[in-house]
Amino acid sequence: xxxxxxxxxxxxxxxxxxxxxxxxxxxxxxxxxxxxxxxxxxxxxxxxxxxxxxxxxxxxxxxxxxxxxxxxxxxxxxxxxxxxxxxxxxxxxxxxxxxxxxxxxxxxxxxxxxxxxxxxx
Numbered sequence: 001x002x003x004x005x006x007x008x009x010x011x012x013x014x015x016x017x018x019x020x021x022x023x024x025x026x027x028x029x030x031x032x033x034x035x036x037x038x039x040x041x042x043x044x045x046x047x048x049x050x051x052x053x054x055x056x057x058x059x060x061x062x063x064x065x066x067x068x069x070x071x072x073x074x075x076x077x078x079x080x081x082x083x084x085x086x087x088x089x090x091x092x093x094x095x096x097x098x099x100x101x102x103x104x105x106x107x108x109x110x111x112x113x114x115x116x117x118x119x120x121x
Contacts, residue, residue, distance in 0.1 A: 018049075018092050018096075020092075021091060021092055021093030021096070023091065023092060024045060024047070024088065024089050024090065024091065024092060025045075025047025025048060025049045025050060025088070025092045025095065026047065027047045027048050028040055028044065028045045028046060028047055029044075029046050029047075029051070030044050030046075045088055045089060046084065046085065046088040047088065047092075047095075049092055049095040049096055049099060050084050050085075050087050050088040050095055051084060052099050053083070053084065053087060053095050053098050053099040053102065054080045054081060054083060054084030055080075056099055056102035056103055056106065057079070057080040057083060057084075057102055058080040059106060060102050060105055060106050060109070061076060061077075061079070061080065063106060063109045063110065063113070064109075
């Protein structure tokens, strides 16, 4: 419940189309990201930031080794899609935070993997 009533994010502008970080992303794929003046039903409100979060989560998973259990690997394959749909109605401040966190985690993982590779002679 705390995520939906955070006072610090209320009416706090971000850049671009986000005027309130405590509200969900106002754009959606089904109205061409705000170009068509149509508001789809709430279950179809998947904005730009949730899609970016899903894409970064997908690429973050590709940097990690695949799980040995095939069922767990299938669950992890669908996890970015599930999180994209689930976080589409969450406050945009949380989705922006999660996306930036994914990008920084990918950069850190890439740096660590590059630094610790064993050079063969």
